[in-house]
Amino acid sequence: MGNIKNIVIIGNGISGITAARHIRKRSDDPITIISAETDHFFSRTALMYIYMGHMKYESTKPYEDWFWGKNNLQLLKGFVKKVDTDKKELQLHSGKILGYDILIIATGSKPNKFGWPGEDLKGVQGLYSYQDLENMQIFTRGIRRAVVVGGGLIGIEMVEMLLSREIPVTFLVREASFWDMVLPSGESAMVNRHIREHEVDLRLETELEKILPDDKGRARAVISSGGEEIPCQFVGLAVGVHPNIGFLKESKVDTDRGILVNPYFETNIPDVYAIGDCVQYSEPLPGRKPIEQVWYTGRIHGETVALTITGKRTPYQPGPWFNSAKFFDIEYQVYGNVSNVAGKNETSVYWEDQAGKRSIRLVYAMDTRTLLGVNLMGVRFRHQVCDNWIRDKISIDEAVRNLNKAFFDAEFSDNPLPMVTDQYNRQNPDHPVHMKKSKSFISNIFS
Amino acid sequence: MNPGKIMKYTGIFLFIIAFILSFGLLTMSDYILTEEIINREREGKKYEIFSSEARGMFGRKYEWNFTFINDLDDVFKRTNQHIRDQFWISDETIQKIIDLARKEDEFVFDTSLIEKVFTERNKTNEAKIRYLNDHTGWMDGRGYPDRKNLHDDLVKAQTTVNNNIVYQEGYGDYEIKQLKFSLTKHASQGILLENSWIWFLLTIGMMCLGGMIYALAAYGWRKPGIKNDGIFFSSLKALGWMGIGLGIILTGFYVFIYFYPEYVTNWVILVDPLSRLLNGGEASHWFLYGVLYTLAILVMGVRMFLKYKGNNIQVIRTLSVMFFQLGFAFLIPEILYSLNKPGYDFKNIWPLDYDFFYGYNLDDLMSGGTFGWFILFWGIMLVIIAVPFLTFFLGKRWYCSWVCGCGGLAETMGDPFRHLSDKSLKAWKIERWMVHGILVFVVINTGAVLYTFFTGQGSLLGVGTDQIRTVYGFLIGSIFAGVIGVGFYPLMGNRVWCRFGCPLAAYLGIVQRFKSRFRITTNGGQCISCGNCSTYCEMGIDVRWYAQRGQNVIRASCVGCGICAAVCPRGVLKLENNKEKGRFNGPALVGNKNYDPVTSA
Structure with missing residues (x-):
């Protein structure tokens, strides 16, 4: 050079x-x-x-x-x-x-701000930078209630943060269900339940109208789109960046x-x-x-x-989409394309446990039966395996048959995969699939 | 205040009351020494001198144990002084020997000269002759050009013999330590003796109850999920004054249990009834230690169930350490004692069990019939079969975080302090030197002791094997494994001993690093470098360094507790046993077609 x-x-x-x-x-x-x-x-x-x-x-x-x-x-x-x-x-x-x-x-x-009255008051902020964190630590000390606006990943994180300090939270979400522009309805509903389980005052289809100041220039309440005044001393704005x-x-x-x-x-x-x-x-x-x-x-x-x-001109070529998050105690992973509302040629196998805390969704094309994406709540899958499946465009049957290869939950955890297979077979009686058995703990030792 | 908080404070209150009471207890006895008490310790000629020296204490009531122990110390000192005077080899004796050795133009030493000096034949003089003979044998028949040369050699022998008098004829340090403990304990009088059970329940029992109530309030009705909220704001858990205070108290406790048990006899009295129930005999301070250790694992084990509920592997693993502590380390040895068999802990493995190959233990086992030989066989099999094979298949976790007693305490009582381990690269370097250095040390120690056992020679390459043994036992066995190992939980994390000191961990680690199917798999490109895994790694492994480059975690020190995988918010880590092929992988992030592992290395 x-x-x-x-x-x-x-x-x-x-x-x-x-x-x-x-x-x-x-x-x-x-x-x-x-x-x-x-x-x-x-x-x-x-x-x-x-x-x-x-x-x-x-x-x-x-x-x-x-x-x-x-x-x-x-x-x-x-x-x-x-x-x-x-x-x-x-x-x-x-x-x-x-x-x-x-x-x-x-x-x-x-962080986005959309010109709400009072959005620049003290105690009103987003969460992105280290300085935001410092401010949040200062402005949430000793407060009685906080309002968080925005039903996305940062919003739910802010709610969880506030709860950890035993601050009651009202959570304003514009959509009809949490993060439903990304999550399919089953998963989104699961998060709604989980939020409410944590005694969060979750207000769906509710937006922020304005923030009211006290005499010291600090937020003292918000007015919601329903006209209700919600007293609070901190407002978290998490409506995107x-x-x-x-x-x-x-x-x-x-x-x-x-x-x-x-x-x-x-x-x-x-x-x-x-x-x-x-x-x-x-x-x-x-x-x-x-x-x-x-x-x-x-x-x-x-x-x-x-x-x-450094001399090797290379275009942006990411592999299949992936992402992850955690909603309080529920981990979320996604591999490939999973849309909130199934496309015309899309359908999925969806299993959810009885407690409504874990789910597995396998999205596939109706005509070719190609696997398009995997959406997981409370279950971990192997990135490498899912990535290969989606790149190789394997069929849904093939995926169900080999689910064990993707399973990444800790040893001794409850294995939901047989139930996913059952679910698949109920939905596809004409394509029955037997999942390859995972090796037992003992036989795995000697293989 | 909500019921949860009330319950939490109730637990803390009970614990603190019991804690304070248990220290108050240390002052709650009177001490009266009687002839009957010292009579139990009758042994050898020295006893006569001891009992006459101790007479002054008989019947006198002491309100404080330290004044009692102080006087007892004086008794031993005076007794030893008497004995020393009696057996002392005087300068005059030496001069006489030299006079006898005089030839025309030189001095020729001969051991037979020694006898000639002592004209009067009695037991004392016979002993003196024997000791001088032992230490001058090498001079036998030697010629010296002048008086001074012979004098120098003889003075060396004289000094050695005189220094050893109390060990041979009087009370040595170890014996004094034991006697001080048993005499103080037997001289105790007062309410603790009559109602030991009640006091046991009011102190140790109530601490357990308080701890349980607190754990139940803190985690009992919380939903499954990681509960590390506020850990770094906690004075106790994040090196605040409470943590430092607890560190000092724990360290102090170990110093007393190990080196000054005579000051805590009142605590030992509390577990006398339990000891009689289990093995028919009275409790020693080691029995007390065993009870406290086991209870700590059980109570804090219950806390683990609550804290990690919904996480099967954590619950099962905790059950396992509770089982091995209660059964293998505590109950089985006690039952064996009561059957007059060696109280062996069947899961303790050399070199952690560093005295397994010591002469006295081997003698004990070999003379213990079939059962003794079985233990010897079992102990050797653990070292040469179980460690390499189980570690090959499962990783060292099969021992360190499922079976081991030190590990058991670290994983239960130590869990609140796991994040205090140092994650720096420097700490890792120090760790490797220290832990492997101690492995070398224990191998030398055991080799030397076995050399003495088989050849009868007391020294190897000019160093006394006893001395190596004493140094190892004191520095590593007591100070490092015990005092620092547990005392420093609130200061340096719960695995200080396991990480920097344990020679068995070093041995298991070498197998795990080079020949094992165990690894922590990292999940493609999902890591967000948040650092929860590294923070909560009790062994100070920077797990994140591996996770954020998609590389399997293969480290000699990893005890496989699985907490890194549990606290990971993105499902990136999984402990697993799998084929050896591909176990060591380079950086391998998934999700970018242009990803270049070489550039990322």
Whole structure:
């Protein structure tokens, strides 16, 4: 390669850090990572566990502090105010000017606010950054009730966080059922029940009208779309996030809702790349959204852009979709395409246990009987196996026959797979399938 | 206040009351030494001197055990001084020997000269002659150019003999320790003796009850799921003053039980009735320790059931450690004692059971008939068959988190402190040096002791095998495994001993690392690097480092408790036994077609 390129990454989240690590494996170019949030990379998804007392901030850092120096990754605490792509310079809030040869923008998202009256009061906030966590810790101390707005992943996390500190919560969800724009109705209903089981005041089909202040400029109540006044001292806004690209306004980098990139994460400006939550694909992949704000896609962006920057120009080619979450005590995993409402040619086998706490859904095409996706609640499956199944387009029969291979629950746990097979056979009397028996604990020892 | 809170505080209240009461108990006896009490310890000539020295204490009432023990110490000191005076080899004796050794132009030593010095024949002088002979044998027939050279060698022998007098003829440290304990205990008087059962229930019993009520309130009616809320805000669990205080108390408890049991005889009295019930004899401080240890595992085991309900493997595993502690470590040895058989713990394995191959144990077993030989056979089979084979099939977890007593306590009483283990790379380095160093140490120790056993030679390469044994027993067996091992639970986590010290864990770990079917599988690309797994790994393994790169966790230290998999919010970890092929995999994240494992390494 010869000439040394000065690589600067804005953002020390999973996307930026993954890019930095993978570039470092393939090149010795100087790399600087700028962040205004924290000195070191931490796992954003673990913020809730700090609030709940499961972990300290220190334990959310995936790498020890010596890691960065050892790998010659320079960390710079600072806020980028402006990007001048002509001079190839960044202007920091401190006034410092920083040149670059290659720029990677990985600035993530910001919580949405929709112009509600009172949305900027004290005690009204989203949960995305480390600073949000600090504020939430301050503004929920000693309060009597909180309201959380938004029936998605962050919303339910905020509810769980507040409950862990024994703060009663009213949970406003716009939809008719929790996260029903993603979850099929069975799973969504399961989460509704689970939320209510935890004594959460769950209000479905209810929106936020406005937030009322007290005389000190703090939230004291919300008015719901039904006109009801709900007294509370904290309002969690979890109605989605949007790309954090405000600092690019005056730059020449093309943006829409996010920074526009081609499949190589190249922006309209040479040597400027963008990855992670802040990105909007100019041409989204078939079946996928133009903006993907998930830990895993951020990581894959970082892995991919590192190849391009180090001389192996590579397009974004994620495998079959996957994701996971946890709704209080119910774990959720999804592999492949599972839509909330079955498409025209789609159907599924759905098993749910009697307690209504676990379920397995296998989605398949009606005509070809090809497996399209797997949706799991309270059950763990092997990613590698599901990924292969979906890539190889195996049939639903084949999948049911081999369910054991995918089962990833702990040893000695209750095995629901025979019931899934029964369910399948009831639904498909003309295609009876026998699941291959899993080896017993003893025979497994000797195989 | 809701009923749950009331119950929680009730549990804490009962526990604290019982806890304070049990310390109060230590002052609740009077101590009166009588001739009858010391008579039980009658042994050898020295007893006559001891009993006459002890006479001054007879009938005197002591209100505090430490003044009693202080006086008892003086009695032993005076007794030993008497004995030392009696058997002392004087400088005069040495000079006389030198005079006798004088030849024309040199001094020639001959052991027969020793007898000549002692003109009067009595038992004392015969002993002196014997000791001097033992230590001068190597000088026999030697010639010395001048007086000074012979004098130097003789003084060496004189010093050794004089230093050993109390061990040969008087009361040695170990014997004094034992006697102080039994005399103090037997001299105790007061209400504890008459109502031991009631006091037992009011202290130890009530602590158990309080603990159970608290656990029931904390977890009993909560739904299945991980319950780590507030752990890092807890003073007790996150190195606050309560945690440090508990660490000091636990450490102190171990120091007293191991080294100064005479100060806690009042606690031992409480378990006398239980001891009589089980083995017909009175309780020793080791019996008390066994009772407390077992109760801790049982009560905190119940807490585990409640905390991890809905998680079958945690419940079964906890049942297993409770069973092995209660049955194998506690009841079976007690029953064996009562049948006059060696009280062997059938699940204790060398080198954790470091004295298994000590001469006295081997003598004991070999003279114990078929049963003794069976134990010897069983113990050896555990080391050479059970450890490698079971670890090959199941990983070291079959022992460390299902069977072992140390593991049993760590997994129950230690569970609230599991997150305190150090996860840094540095700690891992220290761990490897320490634990394998101790494995080497125990092998040398056992080798040396066996050498002495088979050859009768007391030293190997100039080092006394006794000395190696004493150092190992004190530093590793007592201080590390006991005092630090449990005392430091609230300070450094519940597996300090298992991780940094246990030589059996080192041995199991070597098998697990290099030849086993066990691994923790990580699930494709599902890890979100949250760090719950690493945080709650009691062995300080940075599980996340493996999980976030999709690599199987294969580590010598992993005890296979399964908590990492339980606390993982995304279903990323699974403990399993599987074919060896593919066990070591590189980074293997799933979900990106362009994923390059080499770049990710």
